[in-house]
Amino acid sequence: MLLQNDTGLIIVDIQGKLAEIVHQSESVIANATVLAKGANCLGLPIVWLEQNPSRLGATTASLSDALGDYQPIPKMTFDGCGADAFNEAIEKAGVKSWLICGIETHICVYQTAMSLLQKGYNVEIVSDCVASRTAQNKDMAITKLLSKGAxxxxxEMCLFEMIGDCRSPAFKDVLRLIK
Structure with missing residues (x-):
């Protein structure tokens, strides 16, 4: 079970034109935005990555707006763990479990998740908040990650799993986001 006090959110490369051309892009961007807002309601640490932002562009505006004071960590490697600032942010967060959303599932999401698993973290891929240009690549990445321990x-499942009780102070705020 995901625990609110031991879980963080990693947002991977939902940026530029690529964010607009992945399979089901509008849905993925909308869901990732709700996930970021839900993570804020729950007080989760958030680590936000951008792949080569000078070439690929900035994070999609709706998602960037939802992230408030958080700042993106630029990276050049597909694996977020290739960026020292990312590793420092992960360690500083002090949590053992990470939700991951972003694009592309079979490249940057996959490689980042694999490295986190190898470092001993629990990793959960938020299936309706990840995408690739093709559904087949997304499915392949999720299947492979499952076989490796993710x-x-x-x-909805992850947010309500962490809330756990309708009396939680975050319940009504998250419920409003979902509806």
Missing amino acids: GVTSL
């Missing part, structure tokens, strides 16, 4: 969850 978990798979959904936007």
